[in-house]
Amino acid sequence: LCAEAPSPLGAAARHQGTARHRGTALRAGSVRLIQSRARGGMRRGDVSAGKLVRNGVDKKAVICIEGNIASGKTTCLEYFSKTSNIEVLTEPVAKWRNVRGHNPLGLMYQDPERWGITLQTYVQLTMLDRHLSSISAPVRMMERSLFSAKYIFVENLFRSGKMPEVDYAVLSEWFDWITTNISIPVDLIVYLQTSPQTCHDRLKQRCREEEKVIPLEYLESIHKLYEDWLIKRTYVSLPAPVLVIPADHDLQKMLHHYEENRDKILAASYL
Ligand SMILES: Nc1ncnc2c1ncn2[C@@H]1O[C@H](COP(=O)(O)OP(=O)(O)O)[C@@H](O)[C@H]1O
Numbered sequence: 007l008c009a010e011a012p013s014p015l016g017a018a019a020r021h022q023g024t025a026r027h028r029g030t031a032l033r034a035g036s037v038r039l040i041q042s043r044a045r046g047g048m049r050r051g052d053v054s055a056g057k058l059v060r061n062g063v064d065k066k067a068v069i070c071i072e073g074n075i076a077s078g079k080t081t082c083l084e085y086f087s088k089t090s091n092i093e094v095l096t097e098p099v100a101k102w103r104n105v106r107g108h109n110p111l112g113l114m115y116q117d118p119e120r121w122g123i124t125l126q127t128y129v130q131l132t133m134l135d136r137h138l139s140s141i142s143a144p145v146r147m148m149e150r151s152l153f154s155a156k157y158i159f160v161e162n163l164f165r166s167g168k169m170p171e172v173d174y175a176v177l178s179e180w181f182d183w184i185t186t187n188i189s190i191p192v193d194l195i196v197y198l199q200t201s202p203q204t205c206h207d208r209l210k211q212r213c214r215e216e217e218k219v220i221p222l223e224y225l226e227s228i229h230k231l232y233e234d235w236l237i238k239r240t241y242v243s244l245p246a247p248v249l250v251i252p253a254d255h256d257l258q259k260m261l262h263h264y265e266e267n268r269d270k271i272l273a274a275s276y277l
């Protein structure tokens with residue numbers, strides 16, 4: 007049986023924001039980006055100095071939930087969405103499946119060489135919009151990040167020979183411009199560490215139409231990049247400290263693990 011059914015934990019909060027230029031200030035939803043002043047004035051002063059920062063950003067904690075495809079990130083977020091003072095942002099997958107009637111996620115899986123850049127450009131835009139959207143609670147937990155879109159998915163397409171070098175160069179220029187000029191604060195990365203086989207099983211169970219073509223080897227490549235980035239740390243620098251939660255267990259045990267780690271996760275808000 008194969009169905010994309012809503013999780014028994016209920017729907018996580020979703021945010022729909024749009025980013026657009028307006029005069030000298032960039033606006034994302036109702037949020038104003040301002041030029042940060044000298045170093046040290048903010049909690050993340052050294053990282054933000056000279057960059058555009060979202061007004062009031064230093065008062066809120068941002069926790070990114072990272073992990074392979076179908077590792078259980080959405081399920082984890084749904085669990086924490088029941089906590090007051092935590093706002094939850096899932097990945098904008100619905101947008102990746104439908105932008106003005108087109109499905110870049112599906113196109114990418116059908117023909118990555120042709121459509122990888124199309125999907126990843128849109129992922130980069132929508133993830134940036136997520137990062138810059140106004141935060142309504144003291145703690146934000148969001149699914150993945152601008153960083154994993156680049157360091158994991160773009161990198162995987164390129165290294166596997168499925169993204170032309172020119173596409174990779176253009177995406178990298180965009181990414182470098184964004185991270186050089188705009189502050190993307192992250193206080194903690196929670197890595198749901200799974201085996202690729204677990205993800206393959208859960209992927210089949212979830213049965214998202216576009217993902218039916220994903221072989222185990224694809225999940226192994228994504229897993230290796232995540233491990234190099236977040237565990238071995240042999241790859242690129244980390245935007246935040248990492249908390250690793252082994253996530254091969256059944257749902258009940260996972261919920262227990264989330265509860266056990268709740269204080270460590272929320273400690274990010276006291277940093
Ligand atoms: N611990 C678990 N054990 C078994 N199935 C799980 C577990 N966590 C999530 N699932 C199921 O696996 C699938 C993928 O989970 P999901 O949370 O959507 O992953 P992600 O958001 O990381 O892609 C869903 O069908 C979900 O119900």
Ligand SMILES: O=c1ccn([C@H]2C[C@H](O)[C@@H](COP(=O)(O)O)O2)c(=O)[nH]1
Nearest residue numbers: 074075076097099129154155159217
């Ligand atoms: O930068 C990205 C981010 C995600 N994807 C793909 C991988 C999956 O098919 C979906 C959503 O991921 P989940 O792990 O199920 O949340 O989007 C991508 O191709 N590029």
